[in-house]
Amino acid sequence: xxxxxxxxxxxxxxxxxxxxxxxxxxxxxxxxxxxxxxxxxxxxxxxxxxxxxxxxxxxxxxxxxxxxxxxxxxxxxxxxxxxxxxxxxxxxxxxxxxxxxxxxxxxxxxxxxxxxxxxxxxxxxxxxxxxxxxxxxxxxxxxxxxxxxxxxxxxxxxxxxxxxxxxxxxxxxxxxxxxxxxxxxxxxxxxxxxxxxxxxxxxxxxxxxxxxxxxxxxxxx
Amino acid sequence: xxxxxxxxxxxxxxxxxxxxxxxxxxxxxxxxxxxxxxxxxxxxxxxxxxxxxxxxxxxxxxxxxxxxxxxxxxxxxxxxxxxxxxxxxxxxxxxxxxxxxxxxxxxxxxxxxxxxxxxxxxxxxxxxxxxxxxxxxxxxxxxxxxxxxxxxxxxxxxxxxxxxxxxxxxxxxxxxxxxxxxxxxxxxxxxxxxxxxxxxxxxxxxxxxxxxxxxxxxxxxxxxxxxxxxxxxxxxxxxxxxxxxxxxxxxxxxxxxxxxxxxxxxxxxxxxxxxxxxxxxxxxxxxxxxxxxxxxxxxxxxxxxxxxxxxxxxxxxxxxxxxxx
Numbered sequence: 001x002x003x004x005x006x007x008x009x010x011x012x013x014x015x016x017x018x019x020x021x022x023x024x025x026x027x028x029x030x031x032x033x034x035x036x037x038x039x040x041x042x043x044x045x046x047x048x049x050x051x052x053x054x055x056x057x058x059x060x061x062x063x064x065x066x067x068x069x070x071x072x073x074x075x076x077x078x079x080x081x082x083x084x085x086x087x088x089x090x091x092x093x094x095x096x097x098x099x100x101x102x103x104x105x106x107x108x109x110x111x112x113x114x115x116x117x118x119x120x121x122x123x124x125x126x127x128x129x130x131x132x133x134x135x136x137x138x139x140x141x142x143x144x145x146x147x148x149x150x151x152x153x154x155x156x157x158x159x160x161x162x163x164x165x166x167x168x169x170x171x172x173x174x175x176x177x178x179x180x181x182x183x184x185x186x187x188x189x190x191x192x193x194x195x196x197x198x199x200x201x202x203x204x205x206x207x208x209x210x211x212x213x214x215x216x217x218x219x220x221x
Numbered sequence: 222x223x224x225x226x227x228x229x230x231x232x233x234x235x236x237x238x239x240x241x242x243x244x245x246x247x248x249x250x251x252x253x254x255x256x257x258x259x260x261x262x263x264x265x266x267x268x269x270x271x272x273x274x275x276x277x278x279x280x281x282x283x284x285x286x287x288x289x290x291x292x293x294x295x296x297x298x299x300x301x302x303x304x305x306x307x308x309x310x311x312x313x314x315x316x317x318x319x320x321x322x323x324x325x326x327x328x329x330x331x332x333x334x335x336x337x338x339x340x341x342x343x344x345x346x347x348x349x350x351x352x353x354x355x356x357x358x359x360x361x362x363x364x365x366x367x368x369x370x371x372x373x374x375x376x377x378x379x380x381x382x383x384x385x386x387x388x389x390x391x392x393x394x395x396x397x398x399x400x401x402x403x404x405x406x407x408x409x410x411x412x413x414x415x416x417x418x419x420x421x422x423x424x425x426x427x428x429x430x431x432x433x434x435x436x437x438x439x440x441x442x443x444x445x446x447x448x449x450x451x452x453x454x455x456x457x458x459x460x461x462x463x464x465x466x467x468x469x470x471x472x473x474x475x476x477x478x479x480x481x482x483x484x485x486x487x488x489x490x491x492x493x494x495x496x497x498x499x500x501x502x503x504x505x506x507x508x509x510x511x512x513x514x515x516x517x518x519x520x521x522x523x524x525x526x527x528x529x530x531x532x533x534x535x536x537x538x539x540x541x542x543x544x545x546x
Contacts, residue, residue, distance in 0.1 A: 110303065110304070110307050111307060111309065113272065113303065113307070114301070114303050114307030114308075114309075115309075115320075116272060116296070117270060117272055117296055117301035117303065117380075118296060118297070118301055118320050118321050118324070118370075119292075119293050119294070119295075119296035119297035119298075119321065119324055120293075120320075120324065121293055124324070129309060132311045133310070133311060207311035207312075208311075208354065209310050209311045209312060209313065209354030209355065209356065210310050210311040212310075212354050212356040212357065213310040213311075213354070213355065213356040215356075
Protein backbone atom coordinates (compact mmCIF):
# COMPACT_ATOMS: atom_id res chain seq x y z
CA UNK A 1 0.00 0.00 0.00
CA UNK A 2 2.77 2.37 0.83
CA UNK A 3 4.24 1.74 -2.62
CA UNK A 4 1.00 2.80 -4.27
CA UNK A 5 0.77 5.82 -2.06
CA UNK A 6 4.28 6.82 -2.97
CA UNK A 7 3.57 6.26 -6.64
CA UNK A 8 0.46 8.44 -6.54
CA UNK A 9 2.33 11.08 -4.59
CA UNK A 10 5.07 11.19 -7.19
CA UNK A 11 3.19 10.59 -10.43
CA UNK A 12 -0.33 11.61 -9.48
CA UNK A 13 -0.09 15.30 -10.35
CA UNK A 14 1.39 14.57 -13.80
CA UNK A 15 -1.23 11.92 -14.57
CA UNK A 16 -4.01 14.20 -13.37
CA UNK A 17 -2.77 17.06 -15.50
CA UNK A 18 -2.63 14.81 -18.58
CA UNK A 19 -6.05 13.39 -17.75
CA UNK A 20 -7.42 16.92 -17.49
CA UNK A 21 -6.03 17.79 -20.91
CA UNK A 22 -7.45 14.55 -22.29
CA UNK A 23 -10.92 15.32 -20.96
CA UNK A 24 -10.65 18.82 -22.40
CA UNK A 25 -9.75 17.54 -25.89
CA UNK A 26 -12.49 14.91 -25.88
CA UNK A 27 -15.28 16.99 -24.42
CA UNK A 28 -14.73 20.02 -26.67
CA UNK A 29 -14.50 17.82 -29.79
CA UNK A 30 -17.62 15.85 -28.83
CA UNK A 31 -19.62 18.98 -28.02
CA UNK A 32 -18.79 20.43 -31.44
CA UNK A 33 -19.52 17.11 -33.16
CA UNK A 34 -22.91 16.68 -31.46
CA UNK A 35 -23.74 20.30 -32.23
CA UNK A 36 -23.17 19.75 -35.92
CA UNK A 37 -23.98 16.07 -36.47
CA UNK A 38 -27.40 15.83 -34.79
CA UNK A 39 -28.91 18.79 -36.69
CA UNK A 40 -27.22 17.57 -39.88
CA UNK A 41 -28.69 14.09 -39.41
CA UNK A 42 -32.13 15.63 -38.87
CA UNK A 43 -31.82 17.83 -41.96
CA UNK A 44 -30.87 14.77 -44.00
CA UNK A 45 -34.12 13.03 -42.99
CA UNK A 46 -35.92 15.93 -44.69
CA UNK A 47 -33.69 15.94 -47.79
CA UNK A 48 -33.34 12.23 -48.28
CA UNK A 49 -31.70 12.43 -51.66
CA UNK A 50 -28.72 14.16 -50.11
CA UNK A 51 -28.47 11.61 -47.30
CA UNK A 52 -26.50 8.88 -49.04
CA UNK A 53 -23.81 11.13 -50.62
CA UNK A 54 -23.40 13.25 -47.47
CA UNK A 55 -23.09 10.25 -45.17
CA UNK A 56 -20.70 8.61 -47.64
CA UNK A 57 -18.55 11.76 -47.73
CA UNK A 58 -18.36 11.87 -43.94
CA UNK A 59 -17.55 8.16 -44.04
CA UNK A 60 -14.48 8.89 -46.17
CA UNK A 61 -12.99 10.86 -43.26
CA UNK A 62 -13.39 7.75 -41.16
CA UNK A 63 -11.30 5.69 -43.59
CA UNK A 64 -8.35 8.04 -43.22
CA UNK A 65 -5.98 6.58 -40.60
CA UNK A 66 -6.39 8.63 -37.44
CA UNK A 67 -2.65 9.17 -37.13
CA UNK A 68 -2.61 10.68 -40.62
CA UNK A 69 -5.66 12.84 -39.94
CA UNK A 70 -4.12 14.32 -36.83
CA UNK A 71 -0.85 14.81 -38.68
CA UNK A 72 -2.57 16.56 -41.58
CA UNK A 73 -4.18 19.05 -39.24
CA UNK A 74 -0.82 20.33 -38.01
CA UNK A 75 0.21 22.21 -41.18
CA UNK A 76 -3.30 23.66 -41.38
CA UNK A 77 -3.83 24.70 -37.77
CA UNK A 78 -0.40 24.45 -36.21
CA UNK A 79 0.66 21.92 -33.59
CA UNK A 80 -1.45 22.13 -30.43
CA UNK A 81 -4.92 21.38 -29.05
CA UNK A 82 -6.66 22.98 -32.05
CA UNK A 83 -5.28 20.46 -34.53
CA UNK A 84 -6.10 17.56 -32.23
CA UNK A 85 -9.65 18.76 -31.45
CA UNK A 86 -10.39 19.31 -35.15
CA UNK A 87 -9.28 15.79 -36.00
CA UNK A 88 -11.34 14.30 -33.17
CA UNK A 89 -14.34 16.35 -34.22
CA UNK A 90 -14.12 15.05 -37.80
CA UNK A 91 -13.78 11.51 -36.55
CA UNK A 92 -16.75 11.77 -34.22
CA UNK A 93 -19.18 12.99 -36.90
CA UNK A 94 -20.01 9.79 -38.73
CA UNK A 95 -21.53 7.62 -35.96
CA UNK A 96 -23.69 10.52 -34.77
CA UNK A 97 -24.91 11.64 -38.21
CA UNK A 98 -25.57 8.08 -39.26
CA UNK A 99 -27.42 7.10 -36.09
CA UNK A 100 -29.47 10.30 -36.05
CA UNK A 101 -30.51 9.66 -39.64
CA UNK A 102 -31.24 5.95 -39.27
CA UNK A 103 -32.87 6.51 -35.88
CA UNK A 104 -35.39 8.97 -37.28
CA UNK A 105 -35.91 6.97 -40.46
CA UNK A 106 -36.51 3.88 -38.33
CA UNK A 107 -39.55 5.30 -36.54
CA UNK A 108 -42.56 3.14 -37.40
CA UNK A 109 -44.26 4.43 -40.57
CA UNK A 110 -47.71 3.89 -38.99
CA UNK A 111 -46.73 6.39 -36.30
CA UNK A 112 -45.72 9.01 -38.85
CA UNK A 113 -48.87 8.45 -40.83
CA UNK A 114 -51.03 8.84 -37.74
CA UNK A 115 -49.24 12.13 -37.02
CA UNK A 116 -49.66 13.36 -40.60
CA UNK A 117 -53.29 12.28 -40.68
CA UNK A 118 -53.98 14.34 -37.58
CA UNK A 119 -52.56 17.44 -39.19
CA UNK A 120 -49.03 17.78 -37.81
CA UNK A 121 -46.60 19.72 -39.97
CA UNK A 122 -43.33 18.12 -41.00
CA UNK A 123 -41.39 19.90 -38.25
CA UNK A 124 -44.04 19.07 -35.62
CA UNK A 125 -43.71 15.42 -36.62
CA UNK A 126 -39.92 15.71 -36.32
CA UNK A 127 -39.82 17.32 -32.90
CA UNK A 128 -42.87 15.76 -31.26
CA UNK A 129 -42.71 12.24 -32.66
CA UNK A 130 -39.59 11.27 -34.56
CA UNK A 131 -36.93 12.87 -32.37
CA UNK A 132 -38.25 11.61 -29.01
CA UNK A 133 -38.65 8.12 -30.46
CA UNK A 134 -35.10 8.00 -31.84
CA UNK A 135 -33.29 9.19 -28.69
CA UNK A 136 -31.92 5.72 -27.86
CA UNK A 137 -30.43 5.27 -31.35
CA UNK A 138 -28.96 8.79 -31.42
CA UNK A 139 -27.46 8.31 -27.97
CA UNK A 140 -25.91 5.03 -29.10
CA UNK A 141 -24.13 6.97 -31.86
CA UNK A 142 -22.90 9.56 -29.39
CA UNK A 143 -21.56 6.85 -27.09
CA UNK A 144 -19.70 5.18 -29.94
CA UNK A 145 -18.14 8.50 -30.97
CA UNK A 146 -17.12 9.28 -27.41
CA UNK A 147 -15.24 6.01 -26.98
CA UNK A 148 -13.51 6.49 -30.34
CA UNK A 149 -12.54 10.04 -29.33
CA UNK A 150 -11.07 9.04 -25.98
CA UNK A 151 -8.87 6.55 -27.84
CA UNK A 152 -7.79 8.83 -30.65
CA UNK A 153 -7.16 11.75 -28.29
CA UNK A 154 -4.02 9.87 -27.23
CA UNK A 155 -2.57 11.10 -30.53
CA UNK A 156 -2.66 14.55 -28.95
CA UNK A 157 0.59 13.51 -27.35
CA UNK A 158 2.47 13.78 -30.64
CA UNK A 159 1.03 17.08 -31.86
CA UNK A 160 1.76 19.00 -28.70
CA UNK A 161 -1.83 18.94 -27.49
CA UNK A 162 -1.06 17.07 -24.28
CA UNK A 163 -3.33 14.45 -22.82
CA UNK A 164 -2.70 10.92 -21.64
CA UNK A 165 -1.13 10.12 -25.01
CA UNK A 166 1.89 12.13 -23.98
CA UNK A 167 2.71 9.60 -21.24
CA UNK A 168 2.20 6.73 -23.68
CA UNK A 169 4.42 8.27 -26.35
CA UNK A 170 7.18 8.99 -23.90
CA UNK A 171 6.82 5.44 -22.59
CA UNK A 172 7.20 4.03 -26.11
CA UNK A 173 10.13 6.33 -26.79
CA UNK A 174 11.97 5.23 -23.66
CA UNK A 175 10.77 1.62 -23.74
CA UNK A 176 9.18 2.25 -20.36
CA UNK A 177 6.11 0.02 -19.87
CA UNK A 178 5.14 1.73 -16.62
CA UNK A 179 4.68 5.05 -18.39
CA UNK A 180 2.54 3.39 -21.09
CA UNK A 181 0.27 2.00 -18.37
CA UNK A 182 0.14 5.39 -16.66
CA UNK A 183 -1.38 6.77 -19.85
CA UNK A 184 -3.43 3.77 -20.97
CA UNK A 185 -5.20 2.83 -17.75
CA UNK A 186 -6.64 6.28 -17.01
CA UNK A 187 -7.70 6.50 -20.70
CA UNK A 188 -9.61 3.23 -20.34
CA UNK A 189 -11.15 4.45 -17.11
CA UNK A 190 -12.15 7.70 -18.76
CA UNK A 191 -13.80 5.89 -21.69
CA UNK A 192 -15.80 3.70 -19.31
CA UNK A 193 -16.75 6.65 -17.13
CA UNK A 194 -17.96 8.81 -20.03
CA UNK A 195 -19.86 5.86 -21.53
CA UNK A 196 -21.55 5.30 -18.18
CA UNK A 197 -22.50 8.96 -17.86
CA UNK A 198 -23.96 8.92 -21.37
CA UNK A 199 -25.94 5.79 -20.55
CA UNK A 200 -27.49 7.75 -17.68
CA UNK A 201 -28.13 10.60 -20.10
CA UNK A 202 -29.82 8.20 -22.49
CA UNK A 203 -32.19 7.09 -19.75
CA UNK A 204 -32.95 10.67 -18.81
CA UNK A 205 -33.67 11.77 -22.39
CA UNK A 206 -35.71 8.75 -23.44
CA UNK A 207 -39.38 9.52 -22.80
CA UNK A 208 -40.80 7.39 -20.01
CA UNK A 209 -43.65 5.83 -21.95
CA UNK A 210 -41.25 4.83 -24.70
CA UNK A 211 -38.92 3.15 -22.19
CA UNK A 212 -41.87 1.13 -20.94
CA UNK A 213 -42.83 0.16 -24.47
CA UNK A 214 -39.27 -0.94 -25.26
CA UNK A 215 -39.09 -2.96 -22.08
CA UNK A 216 -42.28 -4.70 -23.06
CA UNK A 217 -40.90 -5.47 -26.52
CA UNK A 218 -37.79 -6.99 -25.01
CA UNK A 219 -39.84 -9.13 -22.66
CA UNK A 220 -42.02 -10.27 -25.54
CA UNK A 221 -38.89 -11.50 -27.35
CA UNK B 222 -71.51 16.81 -47.89
CA UNK B 223 -68.67 14.57 -49.13
CA UNK B 224 -68.82 13.95 -52.84
CA UNK B 225 -66.48 11.71 -54.80
CA UNK B 226 -66.51 12.92 -58.38
CA UNK B 227 -64.93 10.62 -61.00
CA UNK B 228 -62.07 9.99 -58.62
CA UNK B 229 -59.07 8.01 -59.88
CA UNK B 230 -55.66 7.19 -58.49
CA UNK B 231 -52.92 5.56 -60.50
CA UNK B 232 -49.71 4.88 -58.62
CA UNK B 233 -46.34 5.36 -60.30
CA UNK B 234 -45.73 2.12 -62.11
CA UNK B 235 -49.24 2.09 -63.50
CA UNK B 236 -51.20 0.35 -60.74
CA UNK B 237 -54.76 1.64 -60.89
CA UNK B 238 -55.75 1.74 -57.23
CA UNK B 239 -58.99 3.64 -57.68
CA UNK B 240 -60.79 4.02 -60.98
CA UNK B 241 -63.51 6.53 -61.76
CA UNK B 242 -65.23 6.43 -58.40
CA UNK B 243 -68.29 8.61 -58.01
CA UNK B 244 -70.56 8.64 -55.01
CA UNK B 245 -72.25 11.10 -52.77
CA UNK B 246 -72.30 10.73 -49.01
CA UNK B 247 -75.24 11.68 -46.86
CA UNK B 248 -74.55 13.93 -43.89
CA UNK B 249 -74.31 11.93 -40.68
CA UNK B 250 -74.13 8.52 -42.33
CA UNK B 251 -71.57 5.81 -41.75
CA UNK B 252 -70.27 4.72 -45.13
CA UNK B 253 -68.26 1.52 -45.07
CA UNK B 254 -65.70 1.04 -47.83
CA UNK B 255 -65.59 -2.73 -48.13
CA UNK B 256 -63.24 -4.82 -50.21
CA UNK B 257 -60.30 -7.19 -50.22
CA UNK B 258 -56.74 -5.89 -50.00
CA UNK B 259 -55.90 -4.11 -53.22
CA UNK B 260 -59.51 -3.09 -53.76
CA UNK B 261 -58.64 0.60 -53.35
CA UNK B 262 -60.65 1.15 -50.18
CA UNK B 263 -57.79 2.57 -48.10
CA UNK B 264 -56.49 4.67 -51.00
CA UNK B 265 -59.98 6.12 -51.42
CA UNK B 266 -60.16 7.01 -47.74
CA UNK B 267 -56.70 8.58 -47.67
CA UNK B 268 -57.58 10.85 -50.56
CA UNK B 269 -60.23 12.46 -48.36
CA UNK B 270 -57.65 13.92 -45.97
CA UNK B 271 -55.02 14.21 -48.68
CA UNK B 272 -52.61 11.65 -47.32
CA UNK B 273 -52.78 10.59 -50.96
CA UNK B 274 -53.52 12.98 -53.82
CA UNK B 275 -55.82 11.82 -56.64
CA UNK B 276 -54.55 11.43 -60.19
CA UNK B 277 -57.79 12.79 -61.56
CA UNK B 278 -61.28 13.61 -60.37
CA UNK B 279 -62.24 15.49 -57.25
CA UNK B 280 -63.38 15.07 -53.70
CA UNK B 281 -65.68 17.81 -52.51
CA UNK B 282 -66.40 18.55 -48.88
CA UNK B 283 -69.31 20.98 -48.55
CA UNK B 284 -68.72 21.99 -52.17
CA UNK B 285 -65.04 22.81 -51.85
CA UNK B 286 -62.41 20.70 -53.57
CA UNK B 287 -60.08 19.22 -50.95
CA UNK B 288 -57.13 19.90 -53.27
CA UNK B 289 -57.74 23.59 -52.73
CA UNK B 290 -57.72 23.33 -48.94
CA UNK B 291 -54.41 23.49 -47.07
CA UNK B 292 -53.73 19.84 -46.15
CA UNK B 293 -52.71 20.67 -42.59
CA UNK B 294 -55.92 22.65 -41.96
CA UNK B 295 -57.96 19.96 -43.68
CA UNK B 296 -56.55 17.11 -41.59
CA UNK B 297 -57.10 18.92 -38.31
CA UNK B 298 -60.78 19.13 -39.15
CA UNK B 299 -61.12 15.45 -40.00
CA UNK B 300 -60.88 12.78 -37.30
CA UNK B 301 -58.52 9.93 -38.14
CA UNK B 302 -58.23 6.53 -36.50
CA UNK B 303 -55.91 4.00 -38.04
CA UNK B 304 -55.05 0.36 -38.28
CA UNK B 305 -52.41 -0.92 -35.84
CA UNK B 306 -53.68 1.71 -33.42
CA UNK B 307 -50.92 4.26 -34.03
CA UNK B 308 -50.89 5.65 -30.49
CA UNK B 309 -47.70 7.53 -29.71
CA UNK B 310 -45.82 5.36 -27.20
CA UNK B 311 -43.99 8.28 -25.57
CA UNK B 312 -47.17 10.20 -24.76
CA UNK B 313 -49.67 9.49 -22.01
CA UNK B 314 -53.25 8.57 -22.85
CA UNK B 315 -54.28 12.17 -22.14
CA UNK B 316 -51.54 13.58 -24.40
CA UNK B 317 -52.46 11.17 -27.17
CA UNK B 318 -56.11 12.20 -27.05
CA UNK B 319 -55.10 15.87 -26.85
CA UNK B 320 -52.92 15.87 -29.98
CA UNK B 321 -55.31 17.67 -32.31
CA UNK B 322 -56.76 20.08 -29.69
CA UNK B 323 -53.15 21.06 -28.90
CA UNK B 324 -52.39 21.59 -32.59
CA UNK B 325 -55.46 23.81 -32.71
CA UNK B 326 -54.11 25.68 -29.66
CA UNK B 327 -57.14 25.16 -27.45
CA UNK B 328 -56.81 26.61 -23.94
CA UNK B 329 -55.38 24.12 -21.46
CA UNK B 330 -58.42 23.86 -19.24
CA UNK B 331 -60.67 23.12 -22.19
CA UNK B 332 -58.31 20.38 -23.40
CA UNK B 333 -58.32 18.77 -19.95
CA UNK B 334 -62.10 18.76 -19.78
CA UNK B 335 -62.42 17.41 -23.29
CA UNK B 336 -59.96 14.58 -22.62
CA UNK B 337 -61.91 13.48 -19.55
CA UNK B 338 -65.20 13.72 -21.40
CA UNK B 339 -63.90 11.60 -24.28
CA UNK B 340 -62.32 8.96 -22.06
CA UNK B 341 -65.64 8.63 -20.27
CA UNK B 342 -67.40 8.36 -23.61
CA UNK B 343 -65.27 5.39 -24.74
CA UNK B 344 -65.65 3.69 -21.37
CA UNK B 345 -62.30 4.47 -19.74
CA UNK B 346 -62.29 5.97 -16.24
CA UNK B 347 -60.39 9.27 -16.71
CA UNK B 348 -58.78 9.16 -13.25
CA UNK B 349 -57.56 5.66 -13.91
CA UNK B 350 -56.33 6.04 -17.47
CA UNK B 351 -55.36 9.68 -18.06
CA UNK B 352 -51.72 9.30 -17.02
CA UNK B 353 -51.06 5.81 -18.33
CA UNK B 354 -48.85 5.12 -21.30
CA UNK B 355 -50.05 3.07 -24.27
CA UNK B 356 -47.80 0.15 -23.29
CA UNK B 357 -49.76 -0.09 -20.03
CA UNK B 358 -53.04 -0.69 -21.87
CA UNK B 359 -54.66 -3.81 -23.30
CA UNK B 360 -55.38 -4.00 -27.02
CA UNK B 361 -59.02 -3.07 -26.54
CA UNK B 362 -58.14 -0.13 -24.29
CA UNK B 363 -55.63 1.17 -26.84
CA UNK B 364 -58.26 1.00 -29.52
CA UNK B 365 -60.70 2.94 -27.33
CA UNK B 366 -58.07 5.65 -26.88
CA UNK B 367 -57.60 5.61 -30.67
CA UNK B 368 -61.31 6.27 -31.15
CA UNK B 369 -61.30 9.00 -28.49
CA UNK B 370 -58.32 10.63 -30.20
CA UNK B 371 -60.10 10.66 -33.56
CA UNK B 372 -63.08 12.42 -31.98
CA UNK B 373 -61.03 14.84 -29.88
CA UNK B 374 -61.61 18.11 -31.71
CA UNK B 375 -65.23 17.17 -32.43
CA UNK B 376 -64.69 16.92 -36.20
CA UNK B 377 -67.78 16.59 -38.39
CA UNK B 378 -66.04 13.92 -40.47
CA UNK B 379 -64.18 10.89 -39.13
CA UNK B 380 -62.06 8.45 -41.13
CA UNK B 381 -61.49 5.01 -39.65
CA UNK B 382 -59.11 2.56 -41.29
CA UNK B 383 -59.87 -0.92 -39.92
CA UNK B 384 -59.78 0.48 -36.39
CA UNK B 385 -60.76 -2.80 -34.77
CA UNK B 386 -58.63 -4.99 -37.04
CA UNK B 387 -55.95 -5.92 -34.54
CA UNK B 388 -58.27 -7.16 -31.79
CA UNK B 389 -59.34 -10.61 -30.68
CA UNK B 390 -62.85 -11.55 -31.83
CA UNK B 391 -64.54 -11.01 -28.46
CA UNK B 392 -63.04 -7.59 -27.73
CA UNK B 393 -63.65 -6.69 -31.34
CA UNK B 394 -67.35 -7.43 -31.19
CA UNK B 395 -67.68 -5.58 -27.91
CA UNK B 396 -66.02 -2.48 -29.37
CA UNK B 397 -68.10 -2.68 -32.53
CA UNK B 398 -71.30 -2.75 -30.49
CA UNK B 399 -70.18 0.12 -28.32
CA UNK B 400 -69.13 2.11 -31.33
CA UNK B 401 -72.47 1.62 -33.06
CA UNK B 402 -74.10 2.98 -29.93
CA UNK B 403 -71.64 5.85 -29.58
CA UNK B 404 -72.06 6.66 -33.24
CA UNK B 405 -75.82 7.05 -32.93
CA UNK B 406 -75.22 9.62 -30.18
CA UNK B 407 -72.50 11.70 -31.80
CA UNK B 408 -73.93 11.91 -35.33
CA UNK B 409 -70.74 12.13 -37.34
CA UNK B 410 -70.20 11.50 -41.00
CA UNK B 411 -67.96 8.47 -40.92
CA UNK B 412 -65.96 6.69 -43.57
CA UNK B 413 -65.07 3.27 -42.25
CA UNK B 414 -62.68 0.96 -44.10
CA UNK B 415 -62.81 -2.78 -43.56
CA UNK B 416 -62.34 -6.08 -45.36
CA UNK B 417 -64.69 -7.87 -42.96
CA UNK B 418 -68.17 -8.13 -44.41
CA UNK B 419 -69.75 -8.82 -41.01
CA UNK B 420 -68.16 -5.72 -39.57
CA UNK B 421 -69.39 -3.77 -42.59
CA UNK B 422 -72.95 -4.97 -42.16
CA UNK B 423 -72.85 -4.15 -38.48
CA UNK B 424 -71.40 -0.65 -38.73
CA UNK B 425 -72.75 0.68 -42.00
CA UNK B 426 -75.65 2.83 -42.98
CA UNK B 427 -74.47 2.16 -46.50
CA UNK B 428 -71.76 -0.08 -47.87
CA UNK B 429 -69.63 0.74 -50.90
CA UNK B 430 -68.21 -2.55 -52.12
CA UNK B 431 -65.02 -2.05 -54.14
CA UNK B 432 -63.05 -4.41 -56.29
CA UNK B 433 -59.85 -3.56 -58.15
CA UNK B 434 -60.51 0.14 -57.63
CA UNK B 435 -64.02 0.04 -59.07
CA UNK B 436 -67.27 0.53 -57.21
CA UNK B 437 -69.32 -2.65 -57.50
CA UNK B 438 -72.34 -1.70 -55.47
CA UNK B 439 -73.44 1.08 -53.17
CA UNK B 440 -76.32 -0.03 -50.99
CA UNK B 441 -77.64 -0.44 -47.48
CA UNK B 442 -76.49 -3.67 -45.81
CA UNK B 443 -79.92 -5.26 -46.34
CA UNK B 444 -80.04 -4.34 -50.03
CA UNK B 445 -76.51 -5.58 -50.57
CA UNK B 446 -77.28 -8.93 -49.03
CA UNK B 447 -80.73 -9.38 -50.58
CA UNK B 448 -80.04 -8.09 -54.06
CA UNK B 449 -76.39 -8.21 -55.13
CA UNK B 450 -75.86 -5.96 -58.16
CA UNK B 451 -73.59 -8.30 -60.05
CA UNK B 452 -71.76 -11.59 -59.97
CA UNK B 453 -68.78 -10.14 -58.09
CA UNK B 454 -70.94 -8.96 -55.22
CA UNK B 455 -72.70 -12.31 -55.16
CA UNK B 456 -69.38 -14.14 -54.98
CA UNK B 457 -67.96 -11.75 -52.40
CA UNK B 458 -70.84 -12.48 -50.05
CA UNK B 459 -70.47 -16.14 -51.00
CA UNK B 460 -71.08 -18.64 -48.26
CA UNK B 461 -71.86 -15.87 -45.76
CA UNK B 462 -75.13 -14.93 -47.47
CA UNK B 463 -77.33 -16.82 -45.04
CA UNK B 464 -75.62 -15.54 -41.88
CA UNK B 465 -75.57 -12.02 -43.30
CA UNK B 466 -79.25 -12.07 -44.08
CA UNK B 467 -79.97 -13.06 -40.49
CA UNK B 468 -78.02 -9.96 -39.49
CA UNK B 469 -79.60 -7.57 -41.96
CA UNK B 470 -83.20 -8.77 -41.87
CA UNK B 471 -85.19 -7.02 -39.19
CA UNK B 472 -88.34 -8.24 -37.51
CA UNK B 473 -90.06 -5.08 -38.72
CA UNK B 474 -89.39 -5.84 -42.38
CA UNK B 475 -90.96 -9.25 -41.95
CA UNK B 476 -93.91 -8.14 -39.86
CA UNK B 477 -96.43 -9.43 -42.39
CA UNK B 478 -94.80 -12.84 -42.61
CA UNK B 479 -94.36 -13.24 -38.91
CA UNK B 480 -97.04 -15.05 -37.06
CA UNK B 481 -97.35 -12.45 -34.39
CA UNK B 482 -100.08 -13.33 -31.95
CA UNK B 483 -101.86 -10.19 -30.86
CA UNK B 484 -103.47 -9.63 -27.49
CA UNK B 485 -101.66 -8.68 -24.34
CA UNK B 486 -97.84 -8.48 -24.25
CA UNK B 487 -96.43 -11.49 -22.41
CA UNK B 488 -95.04 -10.43 -19.07
CA UNK B 489 -91.26 -10.62 -19.18
CA UNK B 490 -88.39 -8.25 -18.57
CA UNK B 491 -87.19 -8.68 -22.15
CA UNK B 492 -88.60 -7.34 -25.35
CA UNK B 493 -87.88 -7.41 -29.06
CA UNK B 494 -87.94 -4.42 -31.37
CA UNK B 495 -89.07 -3.98 -34.93
CA UNK B 496 -85.47 -3.02 -35.73
CA UNK B 497 -84.00 -6.12 -34.06
CA UNK B 498 -82.29 -8.45 -36.53
CA UNK B 499 -83.21 -12.11 -36.70
CA UNK B 500 -79.92 -12.85 -34.95
CA UNK B 501 -80.83 -10.45 -32.13
CA UNK B 502 -84.20 -12.15 -31.84
CA UNK B 503 -82.64 -15.62 -31.65
CA UNK B 504 -80.23 -14.30 -29.07
CA UNK B 505 -83.05 -12.88 -26.94
CA UNK B 506 -84.94 -16.17 -27.05
CA UNK B 507 -81.82 -17.99 -25.98
CA UNK B 508 -81.04 -15.62 -23.13
CA UNK B 509 -84.61 -15.31 -21.84
CA UNK B 510 -85.47 -19.01 -22.28
CA UNK B 511 -89.03 -17.89 -23.10
CA UNK B 512 -91.23 -19.40 -25.77
CA UNK B 513 -92.83 -16.06 -26.56
CA UNK B 514 -91.53 -12.50 -26.48
CA UNK B 515 -93.30 -9.17 -27.06
CA UNK B 516 -92.31 -7.12 -30.11
CA UNK B 517 -92.42 -3.34 -30.04
CA UNK B 518 -92.13 -0.69 -32.73
CA UNK B 519 -91.05 2.69 -31.37
CA UNK B 520 -92.42 1.75 -27.98
CA UNK B 521 -95.76 0.54 -29.39
CA UNK B 522 -96.65 -3.08 -28.72
CA UNK B 523 -96.99 -4.96 -32.03
CA UNK B 524 -97.71 -8.45 -30.78
CA UNK B 525 -96.04 -11.50 -29.31
CA UNK B 526 -93.58 -13.52 -31.35
CA UNK B 527 -93.41 -17.27 -30.82
CA UNK B 528 -90.05 -18.95 -31.02
CA UNK B 529 -91.41 -21.58 -33.39
CA UNK B 530 -92.62 -18.96 -35.88
CA UNK B 531 -89.21 -17.34 -35.91
CA UNK B 532 -87.47 -20.64 -36.52
CA UNK B 533 -89.92 -21.59 -39.26
CA UNK B 534 -89.28 -18.29 -40.96
CA UNK B 535 -85.52 -18.75 -40.79
CA UNK B 536 -85.84 -22.29 -42.12
CA UNK B 537 -87.91 -20.99 -45.02
CA UNK B 538 -85.35 -18.32 -45.88
CA UNK B 539 -82.64 -20.99 -46.02
CA UNK B 540 -84.06 -22.24 -49.28
CA UNK B 541 -83.71 -18.79 -50.80
CA UNK B 542 -80.34 -17.50 -49.69
CA UNK B 543 -78.29 -20.21 -48.06
CA UNK B 544 -77.99 -23.43 -49.97
CA UNK B 545 -77.56 -23.83 -53.69
CA UNK B 546 -81.17 -24.59 -54.54
